[in-house]
Amino acid sequence: MDTEKRLLSLDALRGFDMLFIMGFASLVVACCALFPGGADCWLARQMEHVSWDGLRHHDTIFPLFLYLAGLSFPFSYAKQVARGRTRSQIYGKIFYRGFALVVLGCIYNGFLQLKFPFRYMGVLQHIGLAWMFAALLFINCKTKTRVWIAAGILVGYYLLLRFVGAPDHPGADPFSYEGNLVGYVDRVLNRWFSFMHGRLYRGDFDPEGVLSILPAIVTAMLGMFTGEYVRKPESEVSGGKKTVNMLIAAAVMLVVGLLWSLQFPINKALWSSTFVLVVGAYSVAMFALFYWIIDVKGWKKWTTFFTVIGMNSITIYMGQRIINFRSIGNFFFGGIASLGGEAWANFIGALGYLAVSWLFLYFLYKKKVFLKV
Numbered sequence: 001m002d003t004e005k006r007l008l009s010l011d012a013l014r015g016f017d018m019l020f021i022m023g024f025a026s027l028v029v030a031c032c033a034l035f036p037g038g039a040d041c042w043l044a045r046q047m048e049h050v051s052w053d054g055l056r057h058h059d060t061i062f063p064l065f066l067y068l069a070g071l072s073f074p075f076s077y078a079k080q081v082a083r084g085r086t087r088s089q090i091y092g093k094i095f096y097r098g099f100a101l102v103v104l105g106c107i108y109n110g111f112l113q114l115k116f117p118f119r120y121m122g123v124l125q126h127i128g129l130a131w132m133f134a135a136l137l138f139i140n141c142k143t144k145t146r147v148w149i150a151a152g153i154l155v156g157y158y159l160l161l162r163f164v165g166a167p168d169h170p171g172a173d174p175f176s177y178e179g180n181l182v183g184y185v186d187r188v189l190n191r192w193f194s195f196m197h198g199r200l201y202r203g204d205f206d207p208e209g210v211l212s213i214l215p216a217i218v219t220a221m222l223g224m225f226t227g228e229y230v231r232k233p234e235s236e237v238s239g240g241k242k243t244v245n246m247l248i249a250a251a252v253m254l255v256v257g258l259l260w261s262l263q264f265p266i267n268k269a270l271w272s273s274t275f276v277l278v279v280g281a282y283s284v285a286m287f288a289l290f291y292w293i294i295d296v297k298g299w300k301k302w303t304t305f306f307t308v309i310g311m312n313s314i315t316i317y318m319g320q321r322i323i324n325f326r327s328i329g330n331f332f333f334g335g336i337a338s339l340g341g342e343a344w345a346n347f348i349g350a351l352g353y354l355a356v357s358w359l360f361l362y363f364l365y366k367k368k369v370f371l372k373v
Contacts, residue, residue: 007230009290010072012303015310016290017064020047022309022316023325023354025058030347052177053265060279062123062268063219065313067283069131070223073138074231087139094135100373101128104314108321117199119206121186124317126208126216133213134220143228150218154273157215158264161272175265175272182211182270205269212271219271222280226287239296246288254281308358308365315371316361325360329353 025047032038046057080090105124137146164181165174172179183205190198200206230242237245257266257277266274293299309316319325329352330337337348364370 007072007075007291007295008300008303008307009287009294010068011310012294012306013287013290013310014065014068014313015306015308016286017061017068018309018313018316019306020058020061022320022357023350027347027350027354030343030350033343034347049268052269053175053267055266055268055275055278059268059275060282062126063216063275063279064283064286066127066130066216066219067223067226067280068287069127070134070220071227071230071287073131073135073224074227077135077139078231090139091136094132094139097373098128098132098135101125101131104318104373108318116197118197119201120196120198121201121206121208121210123208126213129213130216131220133217134224137217137221138224143225146221146225150221153214153218154276158260158273161270162264175267175270177205180270182209185209185211207269212269215271215273215276218273218276219280219283222276222283226284230291239292243288243292243296246284246291250281250285250288253277253284257281305358308361312361312364312370314373315364316357318371319360320357323360325356326353329356332356 029039029044029047032041032044035041038044048056049058050056077090080093085093101124105122105126105128106118106120108124109119109122111118137149141149161174161181163174165172165179166181166184168184168187169178174180177183183200186200186206186209187204189210190200201208226246229237229246232242254277257274257280260277261274264272264274266272266278268275268279294303326349329349333348333352333355337345337352340348
């Protein structure tokens with residue numbers, strides 16, 4: 001396998017990840033609701049976020065996307081170097097991509113509507129900034145140095161949150177909703193920059209807070225470590241051995257993360273160090289699986305459904321905010337939905353939404369139209 005070619009497994013896994021936020025999660029919930037008691041079953045609950053501590057599948061979508069953004073960078077960087085781009089040009093592209101994602105995130109949040117107070121932070125902003133800092137570390141530091149930096153960030157973040165609680169909630173658990181430093185920093189910044197008329201997602205807390213960008217950088221770095229390793233030529237490390245080693249790394253991260261969680265809860269809203277490790281383990285294991293099936297064994301025919309999504313992931317993320325896919329789906333599937341009860345209507349509605357969204361991306365895929373940032 002030529003490691004300099006575009007990794008089909010990367011696009012397929014990104015598509016699998018994005019599938020859950022373009023209607024599949026709602027479809028799973030609606031499907032469960034067709035059966036007695038199914039609306040509250042384990043599978044349906046996996047399609048929503050935990051309220052605070054803990055982990056469900058829906059909590060893995062955002063960090064897996066960031067991990068994959070990191071994974072693609074070693075390939076992109078190698079191509080830029082091979083094309084003779086200067087260091088300043090590469091820096092320019094990194095800053096452009098980082099800030100472009102921030103701008104798209106603000107547009108997603110409704111900035112163009114000029115309605116204030118406005119939420120400045122969000123998913124794309126978090127991805128853009130975390131990826132940007134991780135990319136800068138990648139091109140300026142050797143692998144071993146970056147490993148130590150990543151470990152230092154995770155340990156330092158734990159110590160910071162453990163021993164510095166929110167001053168406006170003295171005596172509260174430093175990892176609680178009220179007592180954590182992450183929320184306090186955002187509240188302070190909101191007051192300092194009150195002239196910008198900003199707001200937090202939950203009023204007094206934002207799950208994509210400024211301080212939590214620090215551990216999110218490590219999530220992107222984990223992807224870059226993976227991409228760097230997968231780029232090694234077959235003559236040096238076979239695809240099969242790469243897969244095994246990635247699974248071993250995932251197992252180690254999982255064990256360390258679970259043991260550490262006895263002291264530092266797994267928490268997506270805080271992007272806790274244990275969350276980085278446990279979801280990092282999931283991300284590495286999922287990529288290892290897709291990589292082995294698609295790029296090592298060459299079983300590719302089934303991937304089209306996912307690659308159609310994965311190659312236009314930003315498009316569908318923004319598109320769902322701008323285009324009313326639900327209304328379009330109801331136009332075509334509303335009649336069928338009306339033939340049954342509420343559970344049936346929800347199921348057909350979710351299926352129609354997913355179908356219309358995917359067909360939109362398939363049209364762009366066939367026309368070779370891709371939104372790249």
